Amino acid sequence: IALGCAGTELDVHLTKDKHIVVHHNAKLNHQYTRKPDGSWLTQKEERLISELTLRELKQYEIGEPNPNSDYQLRFSKLRPVEFQTIPTLEEVITLAKQNSDSFKLLIEIKTDILAKDDSAFLPLVESVLAMVESKGFSGRVEYCSFDWRALILIKNRMPNVKTWFTTHPLDWLIGKEESNLTLSCKAQRLRKLRKAFSSGHAP
Numbered sequence: 001i002a003l004g005c006a007g008t009e010l011d012v013h014l015t016k017d018k019h020i021v022v023h024h025n026a027k028l029n030h031q032y033t034r035k036p037d038g039s040w041l042t043q044k045e046e047r048l049i050s051e052l053t054l055r056e057l058k059q060y061e062i063g064e065p066n067p068n069s070d071y072q073l074r075f076s077k078l079r080p081v082e083f084q085t086i087p088t089l090e091e092v093i094t095l096a097k098q099n100s101d102s103f104k105l106l107i108e109i110k111t112d113i114l115a116k117d118d119s120a121f122l123p124l125v126e127s128v129l130a131m132v133e134s135k136g137f138s139g140r141v142e143y144c145s146f147d148w149r150a151l152i153l154i155k156n157r158m159p160n161v162k163t164w165f166t167t168h169p170l171d172w173l174i175g176k177e178e179s180n181l182t183l184s185c186k187a188q189r190l191r192k193l194r195k196a197f198s199s200g201h202a203p
Contacts, residue, residue, distance in 0.1 A: 001095075001096065001099045001100050001103050002099075005103070006102070006103070006104060007103055007104030007105060007106060007140075008103075008104075008105060008106070009105075009106040009107075009108060009144070010022045010092065010105060010106070010107060010108065011023065011024050011107075011108045011110040012089055012107055012108065012109065012110060012124065012128060013026060013049045013050065013110055013124070014049075014050060014123060014124050014127060015049055015050065015052055015053055015054045015057055016050060016051055016052055016053050016056075017053045017054055018123070018127060019053075019054040019088055020088060020089040020090070020124070020127050020128055020131055021049060021054070021057065021086050021087065021088050021089065022086065022087050022088070022089055022092055023049060023086050024110075026048060026049060026050070026110065026112075027046045027047055027048045027049060028041060028045075028046050028047050028049070028060060029041075029046065029062075030042055030043045030045065030046055030066060030069065031065065031066050031069040031071040032062050032063075032064065032065050032066055032069075032071055033060050033061070033062050033066070034060060034061040034062075034064070035059075035060065036059035036060065040066045040067075040068055041060070041066070049086075054088070057085075057086055058085050058086070059085075060085065060086065061082075061083060061084060061085060062084055062085065062086055063080060063081040063082055063083065063084025064080040064081070064082065064084075065078060065080065089107075089128065089131055089132075090131060090135065092105070093105070093131070093132070093135045093137050094135070096137075096140070097135070097137065102140070103140070104140045104141065104142065105137075105140065105141050105142075106141075106142045106143075106144055106164065107128060107132075107141055107142070107143050107144070108143075108144045108145060108166075109121055109124060109125060109128070109143060109144075109145040109147065109150040109151070109154075110145075111124060111145070111147050111150065112147075113146050113147040113196075113202075113203050114192055114193075114196055114203075118149060118153075120147070121145075121147055121149060121150040121153070122153070124150075125150050125153055125154060128143075129154065129157060129158070138158070138161070141161070142161070142162040142163065142164060143161065143162075143163050143164070144163065144164035144165070144166050145165075145166060146166050146167065146168065147203050148165055148203055149203045151163045151165055168185075168193060169181065169182050169183055172185050172190060172193055172194075173193060173194060173197040173202075174194070174197065174198075178190060
């Protein structure tokens with residue numbers, strides 16, 4: 001907002017007690033997360049956001065790179081900030097409204113695209129739509145997702161809202177060997193995606 005950007009993209013997840021939080025991964029990331037006692041999280045200690053209440057989640061700090069990882073090297077422009085916690089979507093919307101009359105949010109519905117039914121995305125979509133509407137922010141939001149079922153639901157509920165139908169690289173779904181992909185993808189994930197795509201029912 002301070003730089004004059006038009007908006008930002010962010011990913012959302014639900015906590016155990018159904019609060020919407022803004023975080024890229026579905027679980028805590030050891031590369032930039034401190035535990036409540038101040039020590040650094042290890043990879044084996046990473047926990048799913050859906051397993052933690054908001055109160056528990058807020059005890060973790062995420063504003064600095066873990067010196068036991070190469071995170072700072074990979075993101076050399078990162079500017080560490082102490083005492084940062086994972087924000088709620090409500091906090092982000094409030095911040096945007098307080099500091100701009102036009103700043104937009106592109107909200108990615110971050111759910112398991114390989115889940116068989118709508119239980120993977122329905123609670124999150126309904127919570128997000130309700131939150132955005134209650135904050136009077138609907139006109140400043142667009143939605144994106146790799147799970148097009150979630151976006152179809154949003155379009156059915158709100159036909160005029162803008163949506164961004166994201167997809168994986170085509171060579172993840174058909175064709176190239178794992179070693180020749182345009183972007184890397186773990187072998188197990190690649191097999192699952194290709195199996196879903198070849199079935200003709202990939203979400």
